[in-house]
Amino acid sequence: MSANDAASATVGESAERATEAAAEADESVIDLAGVTFGYTATPVVEDVSLRVEPGEYVAVVGPNGSGKSTLMRLMLGLLGPDAGTARLFGEDAARFDDGERVGYVAQQAAAAEDMPITVREVVKMGRFPYLGLDRLSDGAFADELADDPVRTARRTANVVSGRLTADDWETVDDALATVGMSAFADRRIGRLSGGQRQRVFIARALAGEADLLVLDEPTVGVDAESVDAFYDLLDALNDAGITVVLIEHDLGAVVEHADRVVCLNREVYFDGPTDEFVESDALARAFGTEARFLTGGAE
Amino acid sequence: MSDPLTAALVAWLLGAVDGSLPLAAGTQPAALTLQGGFAAVGEAIFAALRWVLAQWYWLMDWAYYLTGLEMLNPRYRYMHRAILVGLCVGVMAPLIGTFLVHRQLALIGDALAHTAFAGVAVGLFLNAVIDLGVSPYLTAVVVAMIAALFIELISETTDAYNDVSMAIVLSTGFALGTTLISLNAGGLAVGVNQFLFGSLSTVSPQSAGILLVLFVVIVGTVAVTRNQLLYVTFDETAAAVSGISVNWYNRVMVMLTAMVVVGAMQIMGVILVAAMLVVPVAGATQVSRSFTESLVVSVVLAELAVLLGIAVAYYGGVTAGGVIVLVAVGIYVCAVGVGKLQSARGGREVPEMGSIETDDADPSAGTGGD
Structure with a gap:
């Protein structure tokens, strides 16, 4: 078994175990019920109900300003709904504290162009949720200490000092191998192309052993050839059991890759299989609303 | 009482x-x-x-x-203390400055320095009026940390750091300082210059002691929280999604900045203190490839500037703060040149991207292309 095979096996096995565990517990990955939210009195997202089950590949589409990114922030607990409930892996999204289970990939602009930081250092961040003083309050800590005091003491020292263990580094390198970026590990991320950078951010999520990957218009500003490679990567990860939620404006990519489409324009216009979405008039209705709004027509 | x-x-x-x-x-x-x-x-x-x-x-x-x-x-024990303070500043200023610069918060150091000046004025005022006998550096730490939290709260409320909030805090700090000094000009104005421009000769054992305490607190805190600070600096949203309390670590960062500013103020002065947070980091950014490397290089550049600056100030009889900053800027210019050379030489060899590999995936999928 090559290093890459080992890496891929690790990703696949980990995600599949998580998927099976979630399915056994009848636990939706994301569960929004009647969610309404507005930055002002006017709601940006209104009465949205949405369940994402383990292993799904869901794309959220809609015109500009339709509330896609706001919906994503609600899903992740970064915003609290004005009405309704948002749950992540069965927990209240705002209080969800298993952050390593969620990988987030933003538009490439999020990465500081001039910051001197290597690809490996970025991917390493995926392991940070496993480090830090707050990890010591983990309920399992006392049990582990009783079972294996030496190993636990060593792990505690690493957690407190913020040092990655050899196992952590192996996970980081495996994640890089999985996205085909091992050769770029010591390069400054600012020197990479848009598509390469997005692969690195996927690797960061994999390093955290995420069960859910949330991507907010990840291919904006990425050249066409790299976009294809990027979506192939998402397909492969989804096939390996990772749940994918994709906020996307590129309808062609959505139709080609996602299993399910949610069409949003403040409220949900369509939620179903991709082939049904293609044949429905949801897109025309959702985008048509926006067109009428822009020309001053009242809905 | x-x-x-x-x-x-x-x-x-x-x-x-x-x-x-x-x-x-x-x-x-x-x-x-x-x-x-x-x-x-x-x-x-x-x-x-x-x-x-x-x-x-x-x-x-x-x-x-x-x-x-x-x-x-x-x-010249005062020179020994000045060198000690300078060396400590050379470590802690770029250590914090690296996080600030890459969050484009370079100006926050300037804002906090001016509020620290207000803190100095408060200390001098209390000493003059009610004979409190407290070190002005101690009141400066307190006032600067309160101001730091104030800036952070404004940014949390408005969802963004902005020039306006920093300008308001900066102006308010300086206005408060000048007002307090003018209230009791006879007693206070005498000692104000050393705080505005810094001085090697006025680093007392007491203020050197305060700086050592600040040094231990700052370096210790960064050592323990460096991962979280890095994640928040690089990608705030991803850090929040991963469960890191972004607001909490932002508060830690601005509080540490306030401490650095007060510590460095002794030899740099209020007006120039922000330079130590920014200039060595800007230089290191030009020549470093990794974040760890940039931290180390920025500390080395800062120490170089501090030691050369103190020496020139001593032998030339000029103000240390100004010379240190001029040396630091000179080093920055050299670093820009070295960085350009590095860029010209490097980057010609582009490694090939590997295949996307997952256990159920086609190994040939998504190869190269970027």
């Missing part, structure tokens, strides 16, 4: 910061136990600081005997 607990705390504080007063003097019986505890801890800390200073003097004496450099002469 009617509350005995408060009286005990104030008495301890006065005793701790003013060597002329005995520790725990003037306390009342009701607070003796607590005060005794504080006094014991305080005494232990100050004993440790005195020991560190004594060792530093010894080291500098040896350096003088080995090098014969006049500025290291054992008669």
Whole structure:
């Protein structure tokens, strides 16, 4: 078994175990019920109900300003709904504290162009949720200490000092191998192309052993050839059991890759299989609303 | 002072910061136990600081005997302390500055320096009016940290750091400082220049001790929280999604910045202190490939600027703060040149991207292309 095979096996096995565990517990990955939210009195997202089950590949589409990114922030607990409930892996999204289970990939602009930081250092961040003083309050800590005091003491020292263990580094390198970026590990991320950078951010999520990957218009500003490679990567990860939620404006990519489409324009216009979405008039209705709004027509 | 607990705390504080007063003097019986505890801890800390200073003097004496450099002469203990303060500033300023610069918060150092000036004015004012005997650097730390939290709260409320909030805090700090000084001009104006422009000769054992405490707190905090600070600096949203409390770490960062500013103010002065947070980091960014490397390089550049600056200031009889900044800027210009050379030489070899590999995936999928 090559290093890459080992890496891929690790990703696949980990995600599949998580998927099976979630399915056994009848636990939706994301569960929004009647969610309404507005930055002002006017709601940006209104009465949205949405369940994402383990292993799904869901794309959220809609015109500009339709509330896609706001919906994503609600899903992740970064915003609290004005009405309704948002749950992540069965927990209240705002209080969800298993952050390593969620990988987030933003538009490439999020990465500081001039910051001197290597690809490996970025991917390493995926392991940070496993480090830090707050990890010591983990309920399992006392049990582990009783079972294996030496190993636990060593792990505690690493957690407190913020040092990655050899196992952590192996996970980081495996994640890089999985996205085909091992050769770029010591390069400054600012020197990479848009598509390469997005692969690195996927690797960061994999390093955290995420069960859910949330991507907010990840291919904006990425050249066409790299976009294809990027979506192939998402397909492969989804096939390996990772749940994918994709906020996307590129309808062609959505139709080609996602299993399910949610069409949003403040409220949900369509939620179903991709082939049904293609044949429905949801897109025309959702985008048509926006067109009428822009020309001053009242809905 | 009617509350005995408060009286005990104030008495301890006065005793701790003013060597002329005995520790725990003037306390009342009701607070003796607590005060005794504080006094014991305080005494232990100050004993440790005195020991560190004594060792530093010894080291500098040896350096003088080995090098014969006049500025290291054992008669000039103030220079020994100035070098110690400079070396500490050379570590902690770029350490915090690296996180600030890459979050494009370079100006926050300037804003906090001006509020620290207000803190100095508050200390001088209290000393002049009610003879409190507290070190102005101590009041500067308190006021700068309050201002730091204020800036952070504004940014949390408005969802963004902005120039306007920093400008308001900066102006308010300086306005408060100048007003307090003008209220009692005869007593205060005399000592203001050293805080505005910094001075090598006025680094007292007491202020060197305060700086050592700040140094330990800052370096220790960064050592423990560096991963979280890096994640928040690089990608705030992803950090929040991963469960890191972004607001909490932002507060830690601005509080540490306030401490650095006050620490560096002694030799750099209010007006130039922000330069130590920014210039060495900007230089390191030009020549470093990794974040870890940039931290190390920025500290090396800052130490170089501090030591050269102090030496030039001593032998040239000029203000240390100004010379240190000029040297730092000179180093930055050199770093830009080196960075350009590195860019011209490197980047020609582009490694090939590997295949996307997952266990169920087609190994040939998504190869190359970027």
